[in-house]
Amino acid sequence: MPLLRRLPPVLRALLAQALAFLVLVAVARLGLRFPSWVWVLMQAVLAVFLSRWLDLNPRWILMQAALPFLVRALWGAPIPAWVYLVLFLGLALVFGGGLLSRVPLYHASHDAWGKLEGLLPGPSGLHFVDLGCGFGGPVAHLARARPDGIFVGVEASPFTWLVAWLRCLLRPNAHIRLGSLWRTDLAEFDVVYAFLSPVPMPALWAKVRREMKPGSRFISHSFEVPGETPHRVIPVKGRDGARLLVFDL
Ligand SMILES: C[S@@+](CC[C@H](N)C(=O)[O-])C[C@H]1O[C@@H](n2cnc3c(N)ncnc32)[C@H](O)[C@@H]1O
Structure with a gap:
């Protein structure tokens, strides 16, 4: 079977x-x-x-x-029936976006945020996206550190999206979109960052190759692209083996 x-x-x-x-x-x-x-x-x-x-x-x-x-x-x-309904809805709102694509919710460390900042290209007007932005930590940090760039987060779980959206509300150069990373056109971005799981990496890499423009940069937090050697690997604090894998296109 x-x-x-x-x-x-x-x-x-x-x-x-x-x-x-x-x-x-x-x-x-x-x-x-x-x-x-x-x-x-x-x-x-x-x-x-x-x-x-x-x-x-x-x-x-x-x-x-x-x-x-x-x-x-x-x-x-x-236990009243509504308690189960509320629990179910709560779990769906926080974790639903990653359930079928098998991507859990966990967060990059502050150390990873800082090292991501060091990987952004210099010239102003840079466009960055965090695919599956969780509670929006990296987007909020980078938007504050680089007021000259545009920082986008895409998140599929509604509650998680709401937290990220509120977190970035006062940052005019940060935009948090509710939706699927698979429906996000990567052609507009100079840097694409993702911290997902091993499962979507082959399909994500195919999307990166199809849509990202030459000279742009793809950064995967911790998860390898099967069969591809990154140009740089930068260890970061966090779970065992946490690192940023940098691919220059
Ligand atoms: C591991 S968290 C990463 C959080 C954040 N990017 C960071 O580095 O701290 C992955 C997030 O991706 C979201 N996600 C999973 N599948 C998605 C999809 N197809 N489209 C958009 N977001 C998705 C999950 O809901 C989860 O919040």
């Missing part, structure tokens, strides 16, 4: 739980009766088994094992 294994992890996780549940429905239809904790245990074991088959990583498998017990613990608890 290579096709199923290529689905985003969140969909594979849901699929594993749904298939496990269907098996239990079939078992119940046979007239077999067990104490409730045995049903929960069976759901967890089946979900783990199916998650391994669907190639989910150990972190997901742990969550898959815990989920049936969590649902059982909350079952019948006097």
